[in-house]
Amino acid sequence: MASIHHSADNAPPRPLLQVRDLEVAFRVEHGLARAVDGVSFDLAAGEVLGIVGESGSGKSVTALSILRLIPDPPGKISKGQILLDDLDLLSLTYDQMRQIRGNEIAMIFQEPMTALNPVFSIGMQVREAVLTHAKISKAEATDRAVGMLEKVGIPSARRRLHDYPHQFSGGMRQRVMIAMALVCHPRILIADEPTTALDVTTQSQILDLMLELKHHESDASIILITHDLGVVAETCDRAVVMYGGKIQEVGTVQQIFADAKHPYTEGLLASLPAMAGPRDEQLYTIPGNVPSIMDMPSGCRFCTRCEHVTDRCRQEEPALHEIGDGQFVRCHLLEPGSKPDSG
Amino acid sequence: MASPLLEVKNLVVRYAIWGGILRHKVGEIRAVDDISLTIDAGETVGLVGESGCGKTTVAKAICNILKATAPGVIEQGEVIFHSANGPVNLLPLGRAEMRAHRADIQMIFQDPFASLNPRMTVREIVERPLIVHTDKSRKARRQIVDSLLERVGLQPADATRYPHEFSGGQRQRVGIARALSVHPKLIIADEPVSALDVSVQSQVINLLRELQSEFGLAYLFVAHDLSVVHHISDRIAVMYLGNLVETGDSEAVYRHPSHPYSQALISAVPHPVAGSSREDRIKLTGEIPTPVNKPSGCPFRTRCWLAREECEQSLPPLQQKESGQLAACPWV
Numbered sequence: 179m180a181s182i183h184h185s186a187d188n189a190p191p192r193p194l195l196q197v198r199d200l201e202v203a204f205r206v207e208h209g210l211a212r213a214v215d216g217v218s219f220d221l222a223a224g225e226v227l228g229i230v231g232e233s234g235s236g237k238s239v240t241a242l243s244i245l246r247l248i249p250d251p252p253g254k255i256s257k258g259q260i261l262l263d264d265l266d267l268l269s270l271t272y273d274q275m276r277q278i279r280g281n282e283i284a285m286i287f288q289e290p291m292t293a294l295n296p297v298f299s300i301g302m303q304v305r306e307a308v309l310t311h312a313k314i315s316k317a318e319a320t321d322r323a324v325g326m327l328e329k330v331g332i333p334s335a336r337r338r339l340h341d342y343p344h345q346f347s348g349g350m351r352q353r354v355m356i357a358m359a360l361v362c363h364p365r366i367l368i369a370d371e372p373t374t375a376l377d378v379t380t381q382s383q384i385l386d387l388m389l390e391l392k393h394h395e396s397d398a399s400i401i402l403i404t405h406d407l408g409v410v411a412e413t414c415d416r417a418v419v420m421y422g423g424k425i426q427e428v429g430t431v432q433q434i435f436a437d438a439k440h441p442y443t444e445g446l447l448a449s450l451p452a453m454a455g456p457r458d459e460q461l462y463t464i465p466g467n468v469p470s471i472m473d474m475p476s477g478c479r480f481c482t483r484c485e486h487v488t489d490r491c492r493q494e495e496p497a498l499h500e501i502g503d504g505q506f507v508r509c510h511l512l513e514p515g516s517k518p519d520s521g
Numbered sequence: 522m523a524s525p526l527l528e529v530k531n532l533v534v535r536y537a538i539w540g541g542i543l544r545h546k547v548g549e550i551r552a553v554d555d556i557s558l559t560i561d562a563g564e565t566v567g568l569v570g571e572s573g574c575g576k577t578t579v580a581k582a583i584c585n586i587l588k589a590t591a592p593g594v595i596e597q598g599e600v601i602f603h604s605a606n607g608p609v610n611l612l613p614l615g616r617a618e619m620r621a622h623r624a625d626i627q628m629i630f631q632d633p634f635a636s637l638n639p640r641m642t643v644r645e646i647v648e649r650p651l652i653v654h655t656d657k658s659r660k661a662r663r664q665i666v667d668s669l670l671e672r673v674g675l676q677p678a679d680a681t682r683y684p685h686e687f688s689g690g691q692r693q694r695v696g697i698a699r700a701l702s703v704h705p706k707l708i709i710a711d712e713p714v715s716a717l718d719v720s721v722q723s724q725v726i727n728l729l730r731e732l733q734s735e736f737g738l739a740y741l742f743v744a745h746d747l748s749v750v751h752h753i754s755d756r757i758a759v760m761y762l763g764n765l766v767e768t769g770d771s772e773a774v775y776r777h778p779s780h781p782y783s784q785a786l787i788s789a790v791p792h793p794v795a796g797s798s799r800e801d802r803i804k805l806t807g808e809i810p811t812p813v814n815k816p817s818g819c820p821f822r823t824r825c826w827l828a829r830e831e832c833e834q835s836l837p838p839l840q841q842k843e844s845g846q847l848a849a850c851p852w853v
Contacts, residue, residue, distance in 0.1 A: 232718035232719060232720060233689075233718055333808065347808070347809060347811075348572075349809065350808070377571035377572055377745065378571065378745065378747070378786060378789045378790055379571065379785055379786060379789045379805050379809075380571075380809070381789065381791075382789040382791075382799075382802055382804070382805075383804070383805065385791075385799065386799060386802075386804065389799070405718070405719065406791065407719070407793035408790065408791030408792050408793040408797070409791045410793070411791065411792060411793045411794060411795065411797040412791045412792070412797045412798060412799050413791075413799070431795065432795050432796070434795075435793065435794055435795035435796075435797070436794075436795035436796075437795075445720065446719055446720060447793060449719060449720055449722070449723035450719065450723070450748065450793055451723075451726070451748045451749055451751065451752035452748075453748060453790075453792050453794070457751065457752055457771065457772070460727050460730070461723035461726055461727050461752070462723065463720070463723045463724045463727060464720040464723075464724075465724075467688045467690055467691065467721060468688065468718055468720065468721070483720075
């Protein structure tokens with residue numbers, strides 16, 4: 179596990195964030211649902227990392243765990259480490275963790291209408307984010323809030339400070355969320371499906387804004403959680419592909435989109451209607467449905483839907499192993515020494 | 522064989538805005554503003570646009586279900602359906618008269634969780650249209666349901682299960698089986714795959730296409746996902762704030778969009794390919810107007826990079842463009 183995700187030559191001295199063997203389980207009626215099962219990845223300073231997966235893959239739970247926002251009960255981070263520099267976030271007290279949230283690591287959510295408090299003006303909410311972490315006067319905090327709202331492109335920001343979330347459109351609300359998240363200059367921004375609820379032209383604006391602020395403002399690292407492979411291809415440096423609570427493939431965006439190795443990643447990419455391809459063709463399909471978290475198959479999580487499945491896949495869980503230059507896959511068929519007909 | 526199955530002519534839909542403590546009418550929204558489109562038998566027309574553009578309202582107006590859900594709605598224009606007994610304008614029909622045509626025009630909805638009655642078994646759900654619209658015997662209905670379930674890829678044993686026992690993709694299959702049960706000629710599909718996971722989405726798209734050639738169905742495919750719409754549609758119509766801004770052959774509109782809004786919309790779609798970059802995107806600026814504060818003249822002018830004074834005056838008519846499509850912009 180030590181060398182994971184960075185080959186030796188181009189590796190920065192130490193990743194900003196290291197998630198190690200994270201395991202999150204939820205207590206449900208009939209037992210324990212392991213939503214995230216042994217997830218490990220690194221986030222380098224200044225990097226944009228995409229976490230992709232379908233519903234139930236564990237991508238959002240992974241994100242929430244980093245900020246320790248998993249409701250407990252029923253959820254519980256049962257194992258693992260989340261290291262910010264040398265600090266294990268899982269060992270912090272409630273108050274210590276509050277100092278991390280918003281200050282070191284901030285988060286934006288999918289649905290800005292539910293993430294913003296409807297009974298407080300947006301000025302109050304952005305200012306609160308400042309005042310929680312900086313010992314400055316209210317007037318100064320207001321100035322900072324206005325400055326940030328202007329940066330995220332809220333027109334006549336000072337006048338709109340007293341407006342409430344419902345007076346903004348979806349795209350503008352998401353801008354307010356981004357302003358709240360970035361106002362304390364966090365080192366890591368976690369964006370959980372930040373554009374899923376938005377129209378495509380608005381999505382485009384928000385993604386541009388996030389990348390622009392990253393480059394010109396804070397140079398924060400970004401963890402972008404999404405189901406939209408197109409968004410990952412365009413905005414991320416590296417991507418983690420999750421399925422059934424486990425990482426199935428990790429690589430640079432180039433590796434994932436030009437040279438995906440895991441049958442699941444390949445299948446996902448192939449089942450999208452091609453931009454350039456002929457229209458009248460049948461789309462590739464991954465057979466079957468995403469299995470419920472309560473009855474994950476033994477062995478490889480993807481074995482019930484995989485075209486290349488073998489007996490070994492059904493019995494033995496494959497390990498995540500490197501297949502070259504920072505690209506990792508969890509697949510028996512891609513292990514060194516196995517038959518090369520798997521691609 | 523291009524015989525029109527459905528002709529929407531100059532459709533206008535205005536919703537009332539209710540306000541005040543007495544809930545009286547305080548204003549109106551023109552949700553659909555003078556739209557005309559034709560769907561031929563056996564073809565797929567994709568209707569695209571962003572939220573609030575009126576695409577779902579068009580779909581509902583065609584099915585004549587607006588009056589039931591939006592009190593005070595005003596519909597003008599014509600929705601001509603070419604039934605076996607000749608053309609008929611559906612728009613003014615009342616509930617009872619409309620029933621005669623419901624079997625011909627069926628709907629598939631976006632949310633497979635909300636559009637299936639949770640207290641009915643799959644058999645009851647799929648059988649329901651047969652009970653309402655046909656006088657088939659119980660045994661005949663049973664056979665039809667069984668073969669439909671098999672056709673859409675469900676197990677015979679699934680007939681006795683309830684919707685909550687299924688995943689999203691399977692529920693959408695139930696919805697499709699229900700729509701097919703009465704042999705419709707036209708299926709209005711409102712965002713049928715947008716709630717589904719990627720790996721399941723392609724299964725449902727393929728199924729819809731297979732069923733189309735098998736049953737000779739025409740689809741009005743309402744969606745916001747352009748790559749999906751392009752894949753499934755013969756023709757595409759693009760809406761913006763209640764107006765039709767571009768319509769034409771799917772390839773023409775998708776490959777060579779003419780109207781600035783269509784260009785921006787298609788350019789904004791992120792491509793899931795290596796080396797995809799955001800650099801050459803068309804970047805729209807400006808706040809997005811809503812139907813309530815719709816700009817005068819061309820509705821897109823507040824965000825358009827080609828906008829000039831004339832755009833404020835009047836709505837540009839649809840005109841023929843190089844690649845064959847019609848677009849409502851004189852500057853392209």
